[in-house]
Amino acid sequence: MADAAFLALTVITIGSAIAALELRSLIYGSIALMGTLGGIAGFFFLLDAPFVALFQLAVYVGSIAVLILFTVMLVKRELIFNKIEDKRRKFAGIGLMLIIMVSLGAVFLDSGIKTITTDEPATDFRDIGTDFVTYYWPALILMGLILAGSVTGALVLAKREDVENDQRAS
Amino acid sequence: MSVIAPNFKLSEFIKSLLDNVFWIVLLLVLIGIPAVMMVLFFMEMPVIDGELLTPFLALTWLADPSRILPVVKAFMATDIFRVMAFPGFGFAALLAAGTIFVERKMLAKLQLRVGPFYCGKFEGILQLMGDGLKLISKEIIIPAKADKPIFWAAPVLFVAAAAAFVAFIPVAPGWVVADVEMGLLGVFAVIGFFPIITILSAWSANSKFPFIGGIRALFQMVSFEIPLILSLLGVVMLTGSLNLSQIAASQSSFPWIVFLPVGAIVFFITMLAELERIPFDLPEAESEIVAGWLTELSGMMYGLVQLGTYLKLYAFAALFVVIFLGGWNGPMVVPPFPAELLEEGIELGPIVAGPFPGLPLFDQAMLNGTLWFVLKTVAVIFFILLPRGVFPRIRVDMLLNLGWTKLIGLAFVNIFIALGLLYAGVLGPGGLQ
Numbered sequence: 036m037a038d039a040a041f042l043a044l045t046v047i048t049i050g051s052a053i054a055a056l057e058l059r060s061l062i063y064g065s066i067a068l069m070g071t072l073g074g075i076a077g078f079f080f081l082l083d084a085p086f087v088a089l090f091q092l093a094v095y096v097g098s099i100a101v102l103i104l105f106t107v108m109l110v111k112r113e114l115i116f117n118k119i120e121d122k123r124r125k126f127a128g129i130g131l132m133l134i135i136m137v138s139l140g141a142v143f144l145d146s147g148i149k150t151i152t153t154d155e156p157a158t159d160f161r162d163i164g165t166d167f168v169t170y171y172w173p174a175l176i177l178m179g180l181i182l183a184g185s186v187t188g189a190l191v192l193a194k195r196e197d198v199e200n201d202q203r204a205s
Numbered sequence: 206m207s208v209i210a211p212n213f214k215l216s217e218f219i220k221s222l223l224d225n226v227f228w229i230v231l232l233l234v235l236i237g238i239p240a241v242m243m244v245l246f247f248m249e250m251p252v253i254d255g256e257l258l259t260p261f262l263a264l265t266w267l268a269d270p271s272r273i274l275p276v277v278k279a280f281m282a283t284d285i286f287r288v289m290a291f292p293g294f295g296f297a298a299l300l301a302a303g304t305i306f307v308e309r310k311m312l313a314k315l316q317l318r319v320g321p322f323y324c325g326k327f328e329g330i331l332q333l334m335g336d337g338l339k340l341i342s343k344e345i346i347i348p349a350k351a352d353k354p355i356f357w358a359a360p361v362l363f364v365a366a367a368a369a370f371v372a373f374i375p376v377a378p379g380w381v382v383a384d385v386e387m388g389l390l391g392v393f394a395v396i397g398f399f400p401i402i403t404i405l406s407a408w409s410a411n412s413k414f415p416f417i418g419g420i421r422a423l424f425q426m427v428s429f430e431i432p433l434i435l436s437l438l439g440v441v442m443l444t445g446s447l448n449l450s451q452i453a454a455s456q457s458s459f460p461w462i463v464f465l466p467v468g469a470i471v472f473f474i475t476m477l478a479e480l481e482r483i484p485f486d487l488p489e490a491e492s493e494i495v496a497g498w499l500t501e502l503s504g505m506m507y508g509l510v511q512l513g514t515y516l517k518l519y520a521f522a523a524l525f526v527v528i529f530l531g532g533w534n535g536p537m538v539v540p541p542f543p544a545e546l547l548e549e550g551i552e553l554g555p556i557v558a559g560p561f562p563g564l565p566l567f568d569q570a571m572l573n574g575t576l577w578f579v580l581k582t583v584a585v586i587f588f589i590l591l592p593r594g595v596f597p598r599i600r601v602d603m604l605l606n607l608g609w610t611k612l613i614g615l616a617f618v619n620i621f622i623a624l625g626l627l628y629a630g631v632l633g634p635g636g637l638q
Contacts, residue, residue, distance in 0.1 A: 101427060
């Protein structure tokens, strides 16, 4: 069952990633990107990490894909892209990708990934939270400051200055 | 009498019904039953308790409560029943249908109108059924330059996402379709899908009004999602759990709205915006952009989107009840199942029926929980419907200002209130709970 699900997720993830690159329609390309991100969320489900999986769905599929979709819809693609159909470039790209995949795979297989036992219980996300507030507290504070800075910056950027009369300012 | 069908005669209607019954019985006797018998002649029927299982015997058994009740009870424990009927789709769709009718009627009373009046003898009570039949029988028109695959898929996906949302809601102790550890995160993930479906549907129609409505919906939903998530974190901190059943069960002595009223108010306002209801109905502003992102949808596609919208309304109201109003918790008002019915059966003069081994179908806690849950949910739905008769629509810059500055600030205030309660020892270990 898990193997079948893994295979199906792999096909969905890689297939939609290829589609996201290759499709001429930008909207369908971003929908395919959503499929890729959703497939990665499925992998997290298979790895007994539903916390990460649901955040992957909520943040990547729910927000980032929406941003990409929204940007694509407001763009006139004829003005930006020139179609360059070149056989040699295509084959060179495929060959380069194959070389990278094979070398990455060799690195992974060499790294001792086969000796990992898979029967260990899933890590509770509460333990991760406890680690963050005890041992890794500087990292937590750093992340908090960065996020607070970015939220404040976004609010400052979004604040409108050009309100003329008092009636329009709510 | 009504002016809608001037030539209507009740006697003619009954006569046509009787005609249909006559022909059905005649065809069944002359063709149906002989055909079944011919098929059965070639089939091996099983022998149960020394009797050959003929269709007549099977029908007799179906009418016997002592045989059919355990079957019904076993069916109610299956996942199919949970998904299709009780805590899932059927229950939610029933409440959603009731909501549509009550909304139309209540809005009419608020605006000194009459509302649905002609369908059905009493106060237009069959109006909803009539509307449903109309939508099913209407032609579905696809715009010529629409992107057809996305245009077809969007309403179905909308209903599917709303049904997935409904699946996370616990109605009574143990009665929930998907009792997952990360229920609240799952709800956030599902809520994140609605803007995608909306903008895809709006874009694929290839028309300017849906596109403007879709962009407005995207702005509104994405900017109100953040205060929505933040306003629920206070409850998660106090409960220490993301499981919705555990959150509901943790409120057995008092609901969280007592301690976190700010979070409840923020969640209610963001809920109105996520549901695109007045005063936040900019995506469907019917006086500006026809019907917003629903403009090009027709027939049952529009019906599906409406069904999804009202399922979503029920699910949001139920989420409010589960998180802030105590879910199924309430005083036990349902009486216990009479014990003598189980042991002796019912005596009606000379006839004694039972005892029935399958009873009771639902236990007392489940009935009581469902009763309180439905009462609270209906109250919350009433308060969601009420602003429609009271407030005008607000401008889009006011909406974004409200979402990005005021509501996010209030949500953080709510989180600090929760932290203060936790560290002061009022709640949590050593405190009230």
